[in-house]
Amino acid sequence: MARWGEGDPRWIVEQRADATNVNNWHWTERDVSAWSSERLRQLLLGVRVEAPEGACQLTDVSKLDGEASINNRRGKLFFFYEWQLRANWLGTSSGGLKYRGTVDVNNLSDENDQDDLDISVSLCKDQPGTPLLDLMKRTGVKEVRRVLGQYVHELKSEFSQGMTFPTADGQKSSTPAPPQKNQVETSKTQISPKCSYNPPACPKGGLIPTCSFNLKETFQTSADELYRTFINQEFVQVFTRSPASVDGRVGGRFQLLNGNISGEFTQLVPDHKIEMRWHFRSWPGEHHATVSLHLQDRGDETELRMECRGVPEGEEDSTREGWTRFYFQAIKQTFGY
Known part of the structure; x- marks a missing residue:
């Protein structure tokens, strides 16, 4: 891990009088949760649908939990957002009768496309049946889906303009990150904002059979970019989307994924090899596996070969899945690698 005043000069920002982010090298983040919350409310409260059976209008947003941020890394923009929301609707039948219900959206996030949003509509418990419920399910859901898509579009276009920075040649870089859906082509598995996986606990004891x-x-x-991604605390926190402690030097320790994973770097060959003692929380006592990552630069891509030795017997499948999902796929999805 580079230190202030050492190594690659692109990392030396603190010593610059103007603190210029040279070539957009550093990870720059803007919290847009407050703007997102206000904009989502505005868009949702504008939802109204009509039909011969009556009209329905979203009247208030009773739940809006989540966060959103825009990140700039080397001229590319990355968007992270996750929201759970509930809106109340009021329906008026053609005969003038009033009905109340709710609309729930639990998966508005950067991992889901607009068409994949899970939107449910229901009547309040004390309300009798009404054709207006079908109107909301048929037309109201489409309108809610449309305005949520509009929020995502505004987040990625209008509101993100201030996240572009001058490069060393004085030009502005505003290259957006590739759409999330295309960033991980090897698998359709998505990661959750706070990653964790829980293999069954191993029996406690002394020597254990391994694989x-x-x-x-x-x-x-x-x-070199991929190498830094594994040993730099800032990068690790970004792709795991949770706090992490990473001391990227030989003998340096690390802890990530809410403390489920810990270990120590035992060998570091910059841009070529990372070796570590690696432990999952449910494993017996202080038992560690040995993980070796070999990096081979192939021009416009890097091949990574991983050797994992000393995994407790019975834990091979879950450990393999954990590395694939919460390291490799998460890195590809987050950084567009």
């Missing part, structure tokens, strides 16, 4: 496995993955980035 080994190998993995191979290709990343659309350079070897």
